Amino acid sequence: MPKTLLNAEDIAHSFDYPLFSNINFKIHQRESIAILGRSGSGKSTLLHIFSSFIEPNSGKVEIFDKEIYSLSEDNIEDIRRNKLGIVFQAHYLFKGMKAIENLEIATLLANEEIDNSLLERLEIKELMEQKIGELSGGQQQRVSIARVLSKKPSLIFADEPTGNLDKETAQLVMDVLLEYIDKHNAGMILVTHDEEMAKLCNKSYKLENQILEEI
Ligand SMILES: Nc1ncnc2c1ncn2[C@@H]1O[C@H](COP(=O)(O)OP(=O)(O)OP(=O)(O)O)[C@@H](O)[C@H]1O
Numbered sequence: 001m002p003k004t005l006l007n008a009e010d011i012a013h014s015f016d017y018p019l020f021s022n023i024n025f026k027i028h029q030r031e032s033i034a035i036l037g038r039s040g041s042g043k044s045t046l047l048h049i050f051s052s053f054i055e056p057n058s059g060k061v062e063i064f065d066k067e068i069y070s071l072s073e074d075n076i077e078d079i080r081r082n083k084l085g086i087v088f089q090a091h092y093l094f095k096g097m098k099a100i101e102n103l104e105i106a107t108l109l110a111n112e113e114i115d116n117s118l119l120e121r122l123e124i125k126e127l128m129e130q131k132i133g134e135l136s137g138g139q140q141q142r143v144s145i146a147r148v149l150s151k152k153p154s155l156i157f158a159d160e161p162t163g164n165l166d167k168e169t170a171q172l173v174m175d176v177l178l179e180y181i182d183k184h185n186a187g188m189i190l191v192t193h194d195e196e197m198a199k200l201c202n203k204s205y206k207l208e209n210q211i212l213e214e215i
C-alpha cells in the first residue's frame with residue numbers, strides 16, 4: 001500500500017472574511033494532485049496551511065502521520081528541511097549568489113548531492129555560474145525547481161511552478177516533476193490556473209465558493 005503523505009481534516013480558515021471551511025484532503029506516495037480555482041479563492045493560503053506555514057483556524061494537518069501544528073518549531077523545521085519541497089509563487093533564491101551556490105546551500109542542509117542530470121533535464125546546466133539576478137524569470141523558476149528537487153523531498157508543494165514559462169518549457173518542468181515523484185515515491189500538490197497542467201496530474205480539485213471539490 002502506498003503510504004499517506006499528508007492528511008488534512010476539516011480545515012477552515014478566514015482572514016477578513018471566511019476563505020474556506022470543511023476541507024478534507026489526502027495525498028499518497030506516487031500521487032500528483034492539482035488544485036484549481038480563481039484568483040483570490042485561497043489556493044495559496046491552503047497550500048501554506050498544508051505545508052506547515054500557516055496554522056488554520058480549525059482542523060488538523062498530518063504530514064507523515066504527525067500533526068504538524070502541535071509539533072515544536074524545531075521538529076517542524078526538521079520536517080521542512082528534510083522531507084518537504086516547496087516551490088512558492090515568489091521564489092526565494094539568493095539574488096546576489098550564483099545559481100550553483102543556491103543549489104549547494106539546499107543540498108548541504110539536506111545532506112544530499114546536486115544531481116547533474118536534473119540540471120541538464122531542466123536545461124539550466126550552462127547557467128550555473130551566473131548570478132541569479134542575471135537570469136530571466138523563467139530561468140530563475142527552473143533553478144528554484146532544481147533547488148527543491150535536489151533536496152530529495154518526499155512531498156512537493158508547488159504554487160504555479162509553470163506560471164512564468166512558455167508552453168514548451170512548462171511541459172518540460174511538469175515532466176521533470178512527475179518523473180521525480182514516480183522515481184522517488186514522492187507526492188506533489190500543485191496549485192495552477194492551467195487546466196492542461198492539471199490534467200497531467202492523477203487528480204484535480206477545484207477551490208470554489210469556499211469548498212474544495214474533486215473534479
Ligand atoms: N496574510 C494574509 N492576511 C490577510 N489576508 C490574506 C493573507 N493572505 C492572503 N489573504 C487574502 O486571502 C485571499 C486569498 O488569497 P490567496 O493568495 O490564497 O489566493 P489565490 O487563490 O492563491 O490567488 P492567486 O490565484 O491570485 O494566486 C485574498 O483575498 C488575499 O487578500
Ligand SMILES: [Mg+2]
Pocket residue numbers: 043044045089159
Ligand atoms: Mg496564489
